[in-house]
Amino acid sequence: MAREDLPAKGAILQRDEETYAIPIDLPGGVMDLPSARRIAEVAQKYQARTLKITGDARLALIGIREQDIGNVYTDLDLPIQPGMALCQQYIKVCPGNAFCIRGQQDTLAFARRLKEAFYPFPKIAAKIKIGISGCFNSCAEPAIKDLGLIGLTKGWVLMVGGAGGKEPLIARTIARDLDADQALAATGKILHYYRGMAARHQTRNFRLGTILAKEGTERLRRICGFA
Ligand code: SF4
Structure with missing residues:
Protein backbone atom coordinates (compact mmCIF):
# COMPACT_ATOMS: atom_id res chain seq x y z
CA MET A 1 0.00 0.00 0.00
CA ASP A 77 -12.05 -8.32 8.29
CA LEU A 78 -14.17 -5.34 9.34
CA PRO A 79 -15.40 -2.45 7.19
CA ILE A 80 -12.68 0.13 6.66
CA GLN A 81 -13.64 3.55 7.89
CA PRO A 82 -13.25 5.86 4.90
CA GLY A 83 -10.49 8.38 5.37
CA MET A 84 -11.47 11.72 6.79
CA ALA A 85 -9.87 14.21 9.05
CA LEU A 86 -10.21 13.18 12.65
CA CYS A 87 -13.48 14.27 14.22
CA GLN A 88 -14.65 16.20 11.15
CA GLN A 89 -17.87 14.25 10.96
CA TYR A 90 -19.40 11.97 13.53
CA ILE A 91 -22.48 10.75 15.25
CA LYS A 92 -22.20 10.51 19.02
CA VAL A 93 -24.93 8.43 20.56
CA CYS A 94 -25.82 7.32 24.07
CA PRO A 95 -27.18 3.82 24.83
CA GLY A 96 -30.78 5.06 24.98
CA ASN A 97 -33.59 2.74 25.99
CA ALA A 98 -31.77 -0.32 24.64
CA PHE A 99 -29.52 -0.31 27.73
CA CYS A 100 -29.96 2.78 29.91
CA ILE A 101 -32.62 2.79 32.61
CA ARG A 102 -33.38 6.45 31.89
CA GLY A 103 -33.62 6.07 28.12
CA GLN A 104 -36.91 7.11 26.55
CA GLN A 105 -36.15 6.43 22.89
CA ASP A 106 -34.13 3.90 20.93
CA THR A 107 -31.12 6.05 20.19
CA LEU A 108 -29.02 3.20 18.77
CA ALA A 109 -31.68 2.24 16.23
CA PHE A 110 -32.15 5.87 15.25
CA ALA A 111 -28.39 6.41 14.89
CA ARG A 112 -28.17 3.29 12.72
CA ARG A 113 -30.93 4.57 10.42
CA LEU A 114 -29.35 8.00 10.25
CA LYS A 115 -25.97 6.55 9.45
CA GLU A 116 -27.32 4.27 6.74
CA ALA A 117 -29.27 7.12 5.18
CA PHE A 118 -26.68 9.89 5.24
CA TYR A 119 -23.21 8.99 6.58
CA PRO A 120 -20.54 9.95 5.66
CA PHE A 121 -22.07 13.28 4.84
CA PRO A 122 -20.77 13.89 1.34
CA LYS A 123 -19.71 17.25 0.07
CA ILE A 124 -20.20 19.09 3.35
CA ALA A 125 -17.00 21.04 3.63
CA ALA A 126 -17.58 22.13 7.23
CA LYS A 127 -17.66 19.95 10.30
CA ILE A 128 -20.84 18.11 11.03
CA LYS A 129 -21.27 16.61 14.45
CA ILE A 130 -24.45 14.97 15.60
CA GLY A 131 -25.40 14.07 19.16
CA ILE A 132 -28.24 11.68 19.93
CA SER A 133 -29.38 11.25 23.53
CA GLY A 134 -32.15 9.15 24.98
CA CYS A 135 -33.25 11.64 27.66
CA PHE A 136 -32.63 15.18 28.88
CA ASN A 137 -29.47 14.07 30.66
CA SER A 138 -27.89 14.64 27.25
CA CYS A 139 -24.95 12.28 27.62
CA ALA A 140 -24.21 12.61 23.87
CA GLU A 141 -24.13 16.41 24.28
CA PRO A 142 -26.78 17.28 21.67
CA ALA A 143 -26.84 20.94 22.76
CA ILE A 144 -23.27 21.49 21.54
CA LYS A 145 -23.57 19.60 18.27
CA ASP A 146 -24.45 20.93 14.82
CA LEU A 147 -27.46 18.72 15.02
CA GLY A 148 -28.80 17.35 18.29
CA LEU A 149 -31.60 14.98 19.10
CA ILE A 150 -33.08 14.19 22.50
CA GLY A 151 -35.49 11.30 22.88
CA LEU A 152 -38.42 11.87 25.23
CA THR A 153 -41.56 9.85 25.84
CA LYS A 154 -43.53 11.93 23.32
CA GLY A 155 -40.84 11.74 20.64
CA TRP A 156 -37.69 13.51 19.52
CA VAL A 157 -36.58 17.04 20.28
CA LEU A 158 -34.56 18.42 17.37
CA MET A 159 -31.87 21.03 17.96
CA VAL A 160 -29.54 22.78 15.52
CA GLY A 161 -26.43 24.93 15.58
CA GLY A 162 -24.47 23.87 18.63
CA ALA A 163 -20.68 23.68 18.72
CA GLY A 164 -17.79 23.28 21.13
CA GLY A 165 -14.30 24.53 20.47
CA LYS A 166 -12.99 28.08 20.42
CA GLU A 167 -16.37 29.75 20.20
CA PRO A 168 -18.90 27.43 21.80
CA LEU A 169 -22.51 27.67 20.71
CA ILE A 170 -25.67 26.27 22.26
CA ALA A 171 -28.03 24.63 19.79
CA ARG A 172 -31.54 25.99 19.30
CA THR A 173 -34.58 23.75 19.47
CA ILE A 174 -36.56 23.85 16.24
CA ALA A 175 -39.04 21.02 16.79
CA ARG A 176 -40.44 18.72 19.47
CA ASP A 177 -42.46 15.52 19.63
CA LEU A 178 -41.20 14.16 16.30
CA ASP A 179 -41.52 10.49 15.55
CA ALA A 180 -38.42 8.74 14.20
CA ASP A 181 -39.48 9.10 10.55
CA GLN A 182 -40.13 12.82 10.97
CA ALA A 183 -36.83 13.33 12.78
CA LEU A 184 -34.95 11.44 10.09
CA ALA A 185 -36.61 13.36 7.27
CA ALA A 186 -35.85 16.67 8.98
CA THR A 187 -32.24 15.61 9.50
CA GLY A 188 -31.90 15.00 5.76
CA LYS A 189 -33.27 18.46 4.99
CA ILE A 190 -30.98 20.13 7.52
CA LEU A 191 -27.95 18.36 6.05
CA HIS A 192 -29.00 19.46 2.57
CA TYR A 193 -29.39 23.05 3.79
CA TYR A 194 -26.03 22.92 5.59
CA ARG A 195 -24.28 21.53 2.52
CA GLY A 196 -25.62 24.38 0.40
CA MET A 197 -24.75 27.09 2.92
CA ALA A 198 -21.31 25.67 3.71
CA ALA A 199 -20.47 25.82 -0.01
CA ARG A 200 -21.58 29.45 -0.46
CA HIS A 201 -18.84 32.03 -0.70
CA GLN A 202 -20.21 34.12 2.21
CA THR A 203 -20.57 31.20 4.59
CA ARG A 204 -18.00 28.73 3.26
CA ASN A 205 -16.87 26.22 5.88
CA PHE A 206 -18.82 27.95 8.66
CA ARG A 207 -20.31 25.76 11.34
CA LEU A 208 -24.07 25.49 11.15
CA GLY A 209 -24.53 27.55 14.32
CA THR A 210 -22.50 30.42 12.86
CA ILE A 211 -24.54 30.26 9.67
CA LEU A 212 -27.78 30.34 11.66
CA ALA A 213 -26.52 33.26 13.75
CA LYS A 214 -26.25 35.21 10.47
CA GLU A 215 -29.25 33.84 8.64
CA GLY A 216 -31.67 33.04 11.45
CA THR A 217 -33.54 29.77 11.75
CA GLU A 218 -36.76 30.76 9.93
CA ARG A 219 -35.69 29.48 6.52
CA LEU A 220 -34.44 26.23 7.98
CA ARG A 221 -37.69 25.78 9.91
CA ARG A 222 -39.64 26.40 6.68
CA ILE A 223 -37.51 23.90 4.74
CA CYS A 224 -38.15 21.31 7.43
CA GLY A 225 -41.86 22.10 7.52
CA PHE A 226 -41.73 23.47 11.09
CA ALA A 227 -42.57 27.10 10.31
S1 SF4 B 1 -28.74 10.63 27.88
FE1 SF4 B 1 -30.23 9.61 29.21
S2 SF4 B 1 -30.67 7.69 28.15
FE2 SF4 B 1 -28.76 8.44 27.33
S3 SF4 B 1 -27.14 7.47 28.57
FE3 SF4 B 1 -27.58 9.48 29.43
S4 SF4 B 1 -29.04 9.05 31.04
FE4 SF4 B 1 -29.07 7.29 29.68
Whole structure:
Protein backbone atom coordinates (compact mmCIF):
# COMPACT_ATOMS: atom_id res chain seq x y z
CA MET A 1 0.00 0.00 0.00
CA ALA A 2 1.56 3.31 -1.04
CA ARG A 3 2.04 5.74 1.86
CA GLU A 4 -0.17 8.37 0.19
CA ASP A 5 -3.01 5.83 0.10
CA LEU A 6 -2.95 5.22 3.85
CA PRO A 7 -5.17 8.15 4.91
CA ALA A 8 -7.75 7.11 2.32
CA LYS A 9 -7.71 3.65 3.84
CA GLY A 10 -8.28 5.13 7.27
CA ALA A 11 -4.74 4.83 8.69
CA ILE A 12 -3.67 7.94 10.59
CA LEU A 13 -0.02 8.84 11.11
CA GLN A 14 0.79 9.27 14.79
CA ARG A 15 2.84 11.79 16.68
CA ASP A 16 5.97 9.60 16.45
CA GLU A 17 5.67 9.98 12.63
CA GLU A 18 6.43 6.28 12.28
CA THR A 19 3.38 4.33 13.38
CA TYR A 20 -0.30 4.59 12.53
CA ALA A 21 -3.66 4.42 14.23
CA ILE A 22 -6.27 2.31 12.50
CA PRO A 23 -9.77 3.39 13.45
CA ILE A 24 -12.51 0.80 13.44
CA ASP A 25 -16.06 1.93 13.03
CA LEU A 26 -18.31 1.09 16.00
CA PRO A 27 -21.85 1.97 14.96
CA GLY A 28 -23.56 3.39 18.01
CA GLY A 29 -20.38 2.77 20.01
CA VAL A 30 -21.21 -0.90 20.47
CA MET A 31 -19.65 -4.11 19.16
CA ASP A 32 -20.40 -7.79 19.47
CA LEU A 33 -18.14 -10.12 21.43
CA PRO A 34 -16.64 -11.99 18.44
CA SER A 35 -15.59 -8.65 16.92
CA ALA A 36 -14.11 -7.53 20.24
CA ARG A 37 -12.17 -10.79 20.51
CA ARG A 38 -10.87 -10.51 16.95
CA ILE A 39 -9.81 -6.90 17.46
CA ALA A 40 -7.93 -7.84 20.63
CA GLU A 41 -6.18 -10.73 18.87
CA VAL A 42 -5.16 -8.53 15.93
CA ALA A 43 -3.95 -5.80 18.29
CA GLN A 44 -1.81 -8.35 20.12
CA LYS A 45 -0.51 -9.99 16.95
CA TYR A 46 0.67 -6.70 15.45
CA GLN A 47 1.79 -5.26 18.79
CA ALA A 48 -0.49 -2.27 18.89
CA ARG A 49 0.62 0.02 21.68
CA THR A 50 -2.89 0.63 22.92
CA LEU A 51 -6.58 0.71 22.04
CA LYS A 52 -8.42 4.00 22.30
CA ILE A 53 -12.12 4.79 22.08
CA THR A 54 -12.08 7.99 20.06
CA GLY A 55 -14.29 11.01 20.61
CA ASP A 56 -16.19 10.11 17.44
CA ALA A 57 -17.10 6.63 18.71
CA ARG A 58 -14.48 4.66 16.84
CA LEU A 59 -11.97 2.25 18.29
CA ALA A 60 -8.41 3.02 17.28
CA LEU A 61 -5.59 0.48 17.21
CA ILE A 62 -2.66 2.74 17.95
CA GLY A 63 0.98 2.09 17.14
CA ILE A 64 0.63 -0.10 14.04
CA ARG A 65 3.72 -0.26 11.84
CA GLU A 66 3.33 0.85 8.25
CA GLN A 67 4.32 -2.55 6.84
CA ASP A 68 1.60 -4.27 8.91
CA ILE A 69 -1.32 -2.05 7.93
CA GLY A 70 -2.53 -4.17 5.01
CA ASN A 71 -2.42 -7.36 7.09
CA VAL A 72 -4.18 -5.69 9.99
CA TYR A 73 -7.07 -4.78 7.71
CA THR A 74 -7.15 -8.30 6.28
CA ASP A 75 -7.10 -9.96 9.70
CA LEU A 76 -9.68 -7.61 11.16
CA ASP A 77 -12.05 -8.32 8.29
CA LEU A 78 -14.17 -5.34 9.34
CA PRO A 79 -15.40 -2.45 7.19
CA ILE A 80 -12.68 0.13 6.66
CA GLN A 81 -13.64 3.55 7.89
CA PRO A 82 -13.25 5.86 4.90
CA GLY A 83 -10.49 8.38 5.37
CA MET A 84 -11.47 11.72 6.79
CA ALA A 85 -9.87 14.21 9.05
CA LEU A 86 -10.21 13.18 12.65
CA CYS A 87 -13.48 14.27 14.22
CA GLN A 88 -14.65 16.20 11.15
CA GLN A 89 -17.87 14.25 10.96
CA TYR A 90 -19.40 11.97 13.53
CA ILE A 91 -22.48 10.75 15.25
CA LYS A 92 -22.20 10.51 19.02
CA VAL A 93 -24.93 8.43 20.56
CA CYS A 94 -25.82 7.32 24.07
CA PRO A 95 -27.18 3.82 24.83
CA GLY A 96 -30.78 5.06 24.98
CA ASN A 97 -33.59 2.74 25.99
CA ALA A 98 -31.77 -0.32 24.64
CA PHE A 99 -29.52 -0.31 27.73
CA CYS A 100 -29.96 2.78 29.91
CA ILE A 101 -32.62 2.79 32.61
CA ARG A 102 -33.38 6.45 31.89
CA GLY A 103 -33.62 6.07 28.12
CA GLN A 104 -36.91 7.11 26.55
CA GLN A 105 -36.15 6.43 22.89
CA ASP A 106 -34.13 3.90 20.93
CA THR A 107 -31.12 6.05 20.19
CA LEU A 108 -29.02 3.20 18.77
CA ALA A 109 -31.68 2.24 16.23
CA PHE A 110 -32.15 5.87 15.25
CA ALA A 111 -28.39 6.41 14.89
CA ARG A 112 -28.17 3.29 12.72
CA ARG A 113 -30.93 4.57 10.42
CA LEU A 114 -29.35 8.00 10.25
CA LYS A 115 -25.97 6.55 9.45
CA GLU A 116 -27.32 4.27 6.74
CA ALA A 117 -29.27 7.12 5.18
CA PHE A 118 -26.68 9.89 5.24
CA TYR A 119 -23.21 8.99 6.58
CA PRO A 120 -20.54 9.95 5.66
CA PHE A 121 -22.07 13.28 4.84
CA PRO A 122 -20.77 13.89 1.34
CA LYS A 123 -19.71 17.25 0.07
CA ILE A 124 -20.20 19.09 3.35
CA ALA A 125 -17.00 21.04 3.63
CA ALA A 126 -17.58 22.13 7.23
CA LYS A 127 -17.66 19.95 10.30
CA ILE A 128 -20.84 18.11 11.03
CA LYS A 129 -21.27 16.61 14.45
CA ILE A 130 -24.45 14.97 15.60
CA GLY A 131 -25.40 14.07 19.16
CA ILE A 132 -28.24 11.68 19.93
CA SER A 133 -29.38 11.25 23.53
CA GLY A 134 -32.15 9.15 24.98
CA CYS A 135 -33.25 11.64 27.66
CA PHE A 136 -32.63 15.18 28.88
CA ASN A 137 -29.47 14.07 30.66
CA SER A 138 -27.89 14.64 27.25
CA CYS A 139 -24.95 12.28 27.62
CA ALA A 140 -24.21 12.61 23.87
CA GLU A 141 -24.13 16.41 24.28
CA PRO A 142 -26.78 17.28 21.67
CA ALA A 143 -26.84 20.94 22.76
CA ILE A 144 -23.27 21.49 21.54
CA LYS A 145 -23.57 19.60 18.27
CA ASP A 146 -24.45 20.93 14.82
CA LEU A 147 -27.46 18.72 15.02
CA GLY A 148 -28.80 17.35 18.29
CA LEU A 149 -31.60 14.98 19.10
CA ILE A 150 -33.08 14.19 22.50
CA GLY A 151 -35.49 11.30 22.88
CA LEU A 152 -38.42 11.87 25.23
CA THR A 153 -41.56 9.85 25.84
CA LYS A 154 -43.53 11.93 23.32
CA GLY A 155 -40.84 11.74 20.64
CA TRP A 156 -37.69 13.51 19.52
CA VAL A 157 -36.58 17.04 20.28
CA LEU A 158 -34.56 18.42 17.37
CA MET A 159 -31.87 21.03 17.96
CA VAL A 160 -29.54 22.78 15.52
CA GLY A 161 -26.43 24.93 15.58
CA GLY A 162 -24.47 23.87 18.63
CA ALA A 163 -20.68 23.68 18.72
CA GLY A 164 -17.79 23.28 21.13
CA GLY A 165 -14.30 24.53 20.47
CA LYS A 166 -12.99 28.08 20.42
CA GLU A 167 -16.37 29.75 20.20
CA PRO A 168 -18.90 27.43 21.80
CA LEU A 169 -22.51 27.67 20.71
CA ILE A 170 -25.67 26.27 22.26
CA ALA A 171 -28.03 24.63 19.79
CA ARG A 172 -31.54 25.99 19.30
CA THR A 173 -34.58 23.75 19.47
CA ILE A 174 -36.56 23.85 16.24
CA ALA A 175 -39.04 21.02 16.79
CA ARG A 176 -40.44 18.72 19.47
CA ASP A 177 -42.46 15.52 19.63
CA LEU A 178 -41.20 14.16 16.30
CA ASP A 179 -41.52 10.49 15.55
CA ALA A 180 -38.42 8.74 14.20
CA ASP A 181 -39.48 9.10 10.55
CA GLN A 182 -40.13 12.82 10.97
CA ALA A 183 -36.83 13.33 12.78
CA LEU A 184 -34.95 11.44 10.09
CA ALA A 185 -36.61 13.36 7.27
CA ALA A 186 -35.85 16.67 8.98
CA THR A 187 -32.24 15.61 9.50
CA GLY A 188 -31.90 15.00 5.76
CA LYS A 189 -33.27 18.46 4.99
CA ILE A 190 -30.98 20.13 7.52
CA LEU A 191 -27.95 18.36 6.05
CA HIS A 192 -29.00 19.46 2.57
CA TYR A 193 -29.39 23.05 3.79
CA TYR A 194 -26.03 22.92 5.59
CA ARG A 195 -24.28 21.53 2.52
CA GLY A 196 -25.62 24.38 0.40
CA MET A 197 -24.75 27.09 2.92
CA ALA A 198 -21.31 25.67 3.71
CA ALA A 199 -20.47 25.82 -0.01
CA ARG A 200 -21.58 29.45 -0.46
CA HIS A 201 -18.84 32.03 -0.70
CA GLN A 202 -20.21 34.12 2.21
CA THR A 203 -20.57 31.20 4.59
CA ARG A 204 -18.00 28.73 3.26
CA ASN A 205 -16.87 26.22 5.88
CA PHE A 206 -18.82 27.95 8.66
CA ARG A 207 -20.31 25.76 11.34
CA LEU A 208 -24.07 25.49 11.15
CA GLY A 209 -24.53 27.55 14.32
CA THR A 210 -22.50 30.42 12.86
CA ILE A 211 -24.54 30.26 9.67
CA LEU A 212 -27.78 30.34 11.66
CA ALA A 213 -26.52 33.26 13.75
CA LYS A 214 -26.25 35.21 10.47
CA GLU A 215 -29.25 33.84 8.64
CA GLY A 216 -31.67 33.04 11.45
CA THR A 217 -33.54 29.77 11.75
CA GLU A 218 -36.76 30.76 9.93
CA ARG A 219 -35.69 29.48 6.52
CA LEU A 220 -34.44 26.23 7.98
CA ARG A 221 -37.69 25.78 9.91
CA ARG A 222 -39.64 26.40 6.68
CA ILE A 223 -37.51 23.90 4.74
CA CYS A 224 -38.15 21.31 7.43
CA GLY A 225 -41.86 22.10 7.52
CA PHE A 226 -41.73 23.47 11.09
CA ALA A 227 -42.57 27.10 10.31
S1 SF4 B 1 -28.74 10.63 27.88
FE1 SF4 B 1 -30.23 9.61 29.21
S2 SF4 B 1 -30.67 7.69 28.15
FE2 SF4 B 1 -28.76 8.44 27.33
S3 SF4 B 1 -27.14 7.47 28.57
FE3 SF4 B 1 -27.58 9.48 29.43
S4 SF4 B 1 -29.04 9.05 31.04
FE4 SF4 B 1 -29.07 7.29 29.68
